[in-house]
Amino acid sequence: LASQRLTHFPRLYKALDANELDGVIGTSAENVVYLSGFWAMTQWARRTPQTYVLMPAQGKGEAAIVTSSGLIDLIADQKPWIDDVRRYGYFQLDRNESVALCDKDLAQLRLMETPEYAGPVEALVAAIRDNGLERSKLGIDEVSISVQCFDQLCDALPDVTFVRSASLLQRVRAVKTPEEIARLRRAAQIGEMSIDAAFAISAEGVSELDFMREFNRTTVSHDGLPVSICIGCGERSAMSNAQPSERALKIGDAIRFDVGGRYQHYRSDISRCGFFGEPGEQIRRYHNALHRGVLRAYDVIKPGVVVSNVFNAVMETVRAEGLPHYQRNHVGHGIGIDGYDYPNVAPNEKGVLEEGMVLCIETPYYELGLAGLQVEDMLLVTADGAETFMSTDGALRIIEP
């Protein structure tokens, strides 16, 4: 069923029940895709356009999409599994009466024949009322509904109790469906291919911007999109968010990639490092320690493990393997349709790992005057352990000048 592709319904229904919610309303671009499969372009390109998904709890009604009339073509094209689509606002669509239309065009026409609501809140209120939920307790993803729309919603439905639920949805999203896992795996592959392509142009005088252009060209050639691209050479490798500059590669430089992209709306976040020339003993030892820290995570990750234990195992390994003063506030995080999903791999995280979680495990180290070094892998929590998404070695790549 297409409806099962992204949303983990058992988890969603359980979370709604546990919080005594009659439903939840997704408002962010990420949660709209997650709950419905519908990619509403304007939400991804700007911050204020409003598209919602009303998702009733099990047995409490039918899901509905609320979106602008100007996005109806995307409904016809993407065919999300939710049939109840409420559109708002004027959009002009002409029709050549003299020819037969294709199925997509007919679907678009049918959608344009549905009532035109004045605005997103009017449409959402109608969907809530039509489901008999006008005296209910509804979760609302508070991240992307505008404050003006939220005020209007509360005024229109005085008997609904709205509960902020962005974090509930983040928890639901933590365990991925097979389709989500496939997309994340591909996102990671594209990231690695793009890093490899960039490393391949290493030569004296090549700039961080040159590396980025090569990285980005490879990413878009595989239908990915660059999102957060940090590439630092030499002293700039120690800048945690190094934004590519004209800084030219020279012998004795570390090269740090910490790069994130998007593939079919799902994110990657990986890191690999190289060294241009012969690294000294300290760089080798430090990077090896960081790498072993990430590898250690594969040994300890499995369902039921308390997340902070992963943090502790990684930190102890890095310290024991050659970086005794290593300090971090986290060594990884969930990843999915958002760049940071639950859980944060941190010392205070007492939740447990579950099968189907996809994690980034990372050991960045930034030492001003020395280098920035980092390994970051993406992996899947399986029934009895962890399965990497990476096809390249996390070891420091020594590049002959």
Added chain:
Amino acid sequence: LASQRLTHFPRLYKALDANELDGVIGTSAENVVYLSGFWAMTQWARRTPQTYVLMPAQGKGEAAIVTSSGLIDLIADQKPWIDDVRRYGYFQLDRNESVALCDKDLAQLRLMETPEYAGPVEALVAAIRDNGLERSKLGIDEVSISVQCFDQLCDALPDVTFVRSASLLQRVRAVKTPEEIARLRRAAQIGEMSIDAAFAISAEGVSELDFMREFNRTTVSHDGLPVSICIGCGERSAMSNAQPSERALKIGDAIRFDVGGRYQHYRSDISRCGFFGEPGEQIRRYHNALHRGVLRAYDVIKPGVVVSNVFNAVMETVRAEGLPHYQRNHVGHGIGIDGYDYPNVAPNEKGVLEEGMVLCIETPYYELGLAGLQVEDMLLVTADGAETFMSTDGALRIIEP
């Protein structure tokens, strides 16, 4: 002065005065860059990370940036003009004591020696108090401060009156500074080069995805980023948001590009159409009418003109030139760091054009069963007229198969 590069201070101060505001707080990624020049990566990559700019009214205090300790390297690298930077949260940064550090690293160290606030609100409250604004009326960009943080802010400063000011900032941003104009001009150039590169691969069997890959490769090769890429061939050209698919080009297809990218954080939004083979008389006439509508805008645009008059002139021209039933709710919009800046070129917009506004003027037409056709130019309102950013003709490109 670096401080003059993006923010139009005379307009900002005038708007604050007119609204009796003692200052304004930027919270969205766009407004943070606009007010400070500071590009806070995490805000651009995700929706929830919090970075703010406190901008007091003229003579009411010193501007301040509030950001995460983990982004301090970007402050050191980008050197925004605002000196008062308040950081929150833990971030581990090591230092090699045995070597002299470069200026950027020293700047980072100095910033890390400033107090570490517990969270973004604590840091913002301190900046407000240190400016003596704890009993004032402050505008707040309501778009991107989280509701949790806004609640906390109101609790911490019960004597401050907060006024939602995203639309005030949008109005301020409508008139661009020379640096903004230069970036927008370059963004448009990159968009056109990318469209040209895509058109250049036209051949029977080339898919919309092939067009997109070529478009995107060209964009990233010029340090742009693709944002909203609509490319439709044949019947799919009539889908207003056509997302590139495997649909292969064949003789008799219209090809519609409506594409938006980003360059140095500033947006492009342009449209050009082609026809693969010999278009019939109707397609030629319709496209010509749409093109003449856009060209008409150049005749009427100048400072002081009421925006709805531009709408009317464009609509009348399209109708008179061969598309008598043409209907639209707008034929353009401002563009800047956001994809839609003030004004919307619409029949009810009674504001007037000002020198330094940058506008998109567009005449899309979607006819199911025929084609989607569109021209969209970016232009600058000058002292006595309009100056195009476009270097390619908006006419329909006839592509020989």
